[in-house]
Amino acid sequence: xxxVEFFGNFDLASAAxxxxxxxxxxLVIYLQTENMREGYPLRDDDDExxxxxxxxxxxxxxxxxxxxxxGELTVPSKEYEDSxxxxxxxxxxxxxxxGSAWIPTGDPMVDGVGPASWAxxxxxxxxxxxxxxxxxxxxxxxxxxxxxxxxxxGKPVVGGDGEVVGRVTDxxxxxxEQMVRYLTVDLNPEGTGKTRLIPMTMSKIGTDRVTVRxxxxxxxxxxxSIKSAGEVTLLEEEKICAYVAGGxxxxxx
Numbered sequence: 001x002x003x004v005e006f007f008g009n010f011d012l013a014s015a016a017x018x019x020x021x022x023x024x025x026x027l028v029i030y031l032q033t034e035n036m037r038e039g040y041p042l043r044d045d046d047d048e049x050x051x052x053x054x055x056x057x058x059x060x061x062x063x064x065x066x067x068x069x070x071g072e073l074t075v076p077s078k079e080y081e082d083s084x085x086x087x088x089x090x091x092x093x094x095x096x097x098x099g100s101a102w103i104p105t106g107d108p109m110v111d112g113v114g115p116a117s118w119a120x121x122x123x124x125x126x127x128x129x130x131x132x133x134x135x136x137x138x139x140x141x142x143x144x145x146x147x148x149x150x151x152x153x154g155k156p157v158v159g160g161d162g163e164v165v166g167r168v169t170d171x172x173x174x175x176x177e178q179m180v181r182y183l184t185v186d187l188n189p190e191g192t193g194k195t196r197l198i199p200m201t202m203s204k205i206g207t208d209r210v211t212v213r214x215x216x217x218x219x220x221x222x223x224x225s226i227k228s229a230g231e232v233t234l235l236e237e238e239k240i241c242a243y244v245a246g247g248x249x250x251x252x253x
Contacts, residue, residue, distance in 0.1 A: 029056060032054075032055075032056050033056050033057070033058070033059040034059060036054060036056075036058055036059060036076065037059060037062070037075040037076050038075050038076070039081070040054075040058055040076045040081070041058065041076070041078060041081065042054075043085075044098060045093070045098050045099070045100075046098075058076050059076065061074050061075070061076065061077060062074070062075065067127075067131075068127055068131045070122075070124070084119070084120050085120075086112075086120060089102075089111070089113055090104060090105045090106040090108075090111040090113060091103065091104060091105060091113050092105050107222075108246060108250055109219065109222070109243055109246045109247060109250050109251075110222050110243075112239065112242055112243070112246075114246065114249075114250075115245060115246045115248070115249045115250070116242050116243055116245065116246020116247075116250065117242060117246075118238040118239050118241075118242035119238055120235065120238075121234040121235045121237075121238050122233070122234050122235065123233045123234070123235040123236075124233050124234065125231045125232060125233050125234070126234055126237075128175060128176045129176070132175070133230075133231040134174055134175055134176060134177075135172050135173065135174050135175070135181050135182070135231070135232055135237075136172065136173060136175060136230065136231065137170045137171070137172050137173075137184065137229070137230065138170060138171045138172070138173050139170050140230060141173060141175070144173055144175075144178075146171075149205070150205050150206075150207070152168045152171070152183060152203075152205045152210050153168050153169060153170065153171065154167060154168065154169075155167060155168050155205070155206075155208065155209055155210050156208075156209050156210070157183075157185050157198075157209070157210045157211075157212060158209050158210070158211050158212070159211075159212055159213070159215050159216045159217050159219070159220070160211075160212070160213040160214060160215060160216050160247075160251055160252065161216040161217055163216070163217035165185070165187060165215075165217055165220050166185045166186050166187040166188065166220070167185070167186055168183050168184065168185055168186075168210055169184050169185070169186045169195065170183075170184035171183055171184070171200075172184065172197065172232065179200075180200045181199070181200055182197040182198060182199055182200060182232070182240075183197070183198045183200060183203055183210065184196075184197060185197070185198055185220075187220055187221070195225075196220060196223045196224075196225060196240075197226060197232065197240055198212055198223075198240075198244065199240065199241050199244055202214055202244045202245065212244070213248075214244050214245065214247035214248045214251055215244060215247045215251055216247075216251050216252070219247060219251055222243075223240065223243055223244070224236065224239040224240050224243055226240075
């Protein structure tokens with residue numbers, strides 16, 4: 001028999017299971033360390049690296065070449081994390097102990113803290129597989145039209161307090177996904193060009209109006225705007241969604 005002549009009393013089944021467990025443990029350690037590339041080193045409430053950052057050490061720095069000529073990114077990197085860190089937070093600690101809640105000191109929706117907080121994402125539009133902006137206004141897309149449901153264009157926009165704040169003039173389409181992501185709201189239908197984007201997920205399209213319960217009449221002017229009429233950047237999306245979502249808690253205060 002092969003087991004007797006070549007391996008003697010060596011248990012091949014036991015060896016196989018032990019090799020599997022060693023491989024599996026190594027895989028878990030590898031995945032855990034790779035998971036610590038962005039967002040590390042961690043920071044505690046005093047902006048210092050905590051003592052119990054992780055059971056495993058941080059992975060070695062690795063440089064990634066970003067697509068579409070957007071440069072390089074090295075992670076984990078303290079310089080990279082410091083560049084993304086927001087230092088202008090209008091918050092105050094409720095207690096000296098670590099982990100205590102932080103209290104907004106100003107207008108949390110405008111300051112972008114608490115439920116209205118946002119992360120400093122790249123100030124460039126998200127691109128599709130062909131290098132084009134994923135989200136574009138439908139007025140610039142000849143191949144897109146509304147095939148089902150209500151067309152919100154031209155309908156008045158009503159806030160959570162029942163006040164009419166403007167009207168919908170355009171829709172922003174996620175081209176690869178073929179979904180409506182934002183609505184363009186003209187805050188002054190007289191034609192001043194004062195427009196804002198509203199997330200489609202925070203809007204309710206009715207037969208005669210579009211309702212955005214998260215915002216009241218006094219909040220629309222401070223809603224973050226966009227720089228370009230034809231594209232929206234990841235940072236702009238982050239700020240817009242954070243502001244509107246934060247209004248779910250703060251608008252009625």
